[in-house]
Amino acid sequence: MSEGLRERKKRETRQRISDIATGLFLARGFDSVTVAEVARTADVSVNTVFNYFATKEDLLLDRSPEVEGLLARIVRERGPGESVLAAVRRDFLDALETGHYRYGFHEGGDGFVRMIETTPSLAARVREMNEARERLMAEAIAEDLGTGPGDLAPAVVAAQIGAALRAVVGYAVRRMLAGEGIGSIAPDLREQAERAFGLLESGIGGYGTRPAGRDRGHGHPS
Known part of the structure; x- marks a missing residue:
């Protein structure tokens, strides 16, 4: 079954948030970056981040x-x-x-x-x-x-x-x-x-x- 538009957009949003978070973590250190900073950089709300990732650690370990x-x-x-x-x-x-x-x-x-x-x-x-x-x-x-x-x-x-x-x-x-x-x-x-x-x-x-x-x-x- 092919992936629907909604599912594809959700997958792409999840990947984009994770990629942005990983870049911030690698640049500044995991503990130095807050979830709020990740959300702001990704232009989404903190709630949206947690809709996709249960914990801050999962932002990095997204797979x-x-x-x-x-x-x-x-x-x-x-x-x-x-x-x-x-x-x-x-x-x-x-x-x-x-x-x-x-x-x-x-x-x-x-x-x-x-x-x-x-x-x-x-x-x-x-x-x-x-x-x-x-x-x-x-x-x-x-x-x-x-x-x-x-x-x-x-x-x-x-x-x-x-x-x-x-x-x-x-x-x-x-x-x-x-x-x-x-x-x-x-x-x-x-x-x-x-x-x-x-x-x-x-x-x-x-x-x-x-x-x-x-x-x-x-x-x-x-």
Whole structure:
């Protein structure tokens, strides 16, 4: 279904407010900019800002719904013969190869990363996003495999993959904060990611492998 005019205008307004807020935050620091200043610069009311963003932190972390739902989407869209771990590994390495932001690092993102790491409220919001991402992944695994409420395997698998991703991304972040660009970090980051996923392979490498002939994102395994 195509996007209607009203929905498009709302999406564009939300993006414009976030872009303006991000520019102000990067220029002056997150804590030095008020929501009222963002509203004034964007030529909207404070109430309008909060209609689009629940908190000041969400003005900067405006892609949080996409980030939180990322691993659940990967689980649902994995291909025939692909396990949960293999699907995440493939997607992570693709993001690294293409320079996509979805795992929290990208070329030119050092200022963004530094602001999050040095602002307690933003760091706390990112931790909440990581927790939500793992919870949604566990729910997607349980739904996809049809496991019962007493089966802890989906939560354990999601927690292990989430921990590996946090460790690998944390490695990239530390080097970015030291002044390196993703271009120079990428080869080592790929090696670190391969090692991390390799450590998980012997334990959960085959978990949730989608049967051959099953379409992505439809139905449950028999």
